Amino acid sequence: METQNTTMQALIAPEANAPFTITAVDRPIASKGQVLVRIIASGVSVLDNKIRTGKGGHARQPLPAILGMDFAGIVEAVGADVNTFKPGDEVYGLAGGIGGLQGTYSEYAAFDADLLAIKTSHLSFRQAASMPLNFITAWEGLVDRANVHEGQKVLVHGGAGGVGHLAVQVAKAFGADVYATGSAAQQQYIESIGATFIDYRATTVDEYVNNYTNGEGFDIVYDTLGGATLDASFNAVRYYTGHVVSCLGWGEHKLAPLSFRGATYSGVFTLMPMLTGRGRKHHGEIMQEATKLVEAGKIVPLVDERTFTLATANQAHEILENGKANGKLVIDVAE
Template sequence: MNAPATMRAAVVETHDAPFRIATISRPEPSPGQVLVRVAASGVNPLDLKIHAGAAAHARHPVPAILGLDLAGTVEALGPGVTGWRIGDEVYGMTGGVGGNQGSLAEYQAADADLLAPKPTNVSMREAASLPLVAITAWEGLVDRAHVGPGQRVLVQGGAGGVGQVAIQIARALGAQVFATGSAASCAVITQRGATFIDYHAETVTDYVERHTAGSGFDLVYDTVGGATLDASFAAVRRFGHVVSALGWGTHALAPLSFRAGTYSGVFTLLPLLTGEGRAHHGEILRAVTQLVEAGQLAPHLDRRSFGLDTVDQAYHAIKTGSARGKIVISLGSCQRAPKSPQLWAFKIPWPAGSVRIGDQPAV
């Protein structure tokens, strides 16, 4: 193994503070892990909540290296790892929460079960944009709701990261897809293959009548939460199913109950926080790789380029709503080295049991 003994990383010392670029010790893969040379780190709105210390279900002790999603190359294998080879290109949702080192670093020791082969027809940056949103969409549509051919599926918030992927997965599995959004998101939603519904211009009753003759949708995937989840209960057909990735709060179940409908919640972080179900995340991403390589699922990236030295700017772009697609941080050889490298003396703590899990958190 030719990996250096140190690496550059974006470290946040206190919640909601600017990132500092540090040179720290490179991790070694433990049993069941692989060392990944990180090429790109996807940035999600959830990363901003973790950075701010604002997500009770996604605590990350500081000082910390954030970053939930990565794409990169296997550099070394930990004891007991047999499914990967050095040089394999991989992607996954592998850390950045619950005391697990994230992907805003040149190297990450990642659980081998969380990884999947990177799709061969997309770049590292494009691959790094997918894991969290694709896993969240898949768990709701496939694992919980068992989406299938001929179903009428409504995606609430179709222009968001999860929403865009959910549209594409549902269509790939044979469903007829509709998606809500504002007038400004019409183009994005229709480009993904869904029938656009302007939720400002139509009531739930209106669009249910127009698109389903009043019977309701077979499956509703809520990616927005709050009042939109209540609207989802009113939009589903009798014996239909509602899934939400943002299903906390207080909601009246009567509209769903009177339709004899069912509900499922999605908590994408659970395997990272508890260790349970990690292999399934890898399985989901293997299926996603097949969809991407078949041309049935395409990532949507913001055109701007960000690196370790501009992580704060990348986070600001999401915070201010200026992102036009997924923000991705590029790492590795394409990033310049600092003029005066500083080897930080402290060790970044990853204490076990430091995360408080909420009842129904956001992804």
């Protein structure tokens, strides 16, 4: 039975660089193919902050808007033609906040059922809300594009970052030998998730390629940082069979180093299914794979321990903007 359309509390980003305001808005109704979710926790992403500050044009989310992309919550009601979920199910996913879709900084949201997956009890709501965007990005690069498998040597640039720490764990889960760049302060964490640490400040590309691959290069290089790091990736990949993947390959780059190694490149644009409608079901399938890996003990997300509510969400964005987050920041929507 459809939930009555009442009101709910939501965070509105009124205009670029303005603080969020808590506003009472109409509670959505689950239309055909949608699931109405009572949101328990919402992840805070760098892209959310870019949209809020007017720098996320590629997300096509005009302001004013309710932002927030990642969530975990409980199904309240389902629309017509939805038979994969039922009221009371705990779910999570990357489902809103761009392309005109209502975001997750709200008490309720109606999401495309194809984008969601059942949340495992092995994850708290906070942990689950931290994962979808970063996990899907890691999976699309390593599994969908590069076909990661046992016996390969995989280099992840930014191994302690949002996408990077999950990419390390996904590659390990597939049996790869994983290496990850980071700062000296990140060494302990990177090693704790099973990667060989490479201090990008203290070691040149040639040095770590020689040290760890006998000069041949890595089978897969996942760039999560873009810019000069993507250029470095072209010089770190294995001759002939190597594959470079980037989720931030948006600048202008010279392909000669990649071409001279006979290697290949793939870009990852995780937002495409929400922006275009293409491939939404696959995002739900990827989150099902996330659930399996978590239950197998192979994925543990890194979540910032500080807590925020809708009322203090502006503080979370300030921390993110200042680069002071230690793991994914999460808003506890349901107090």
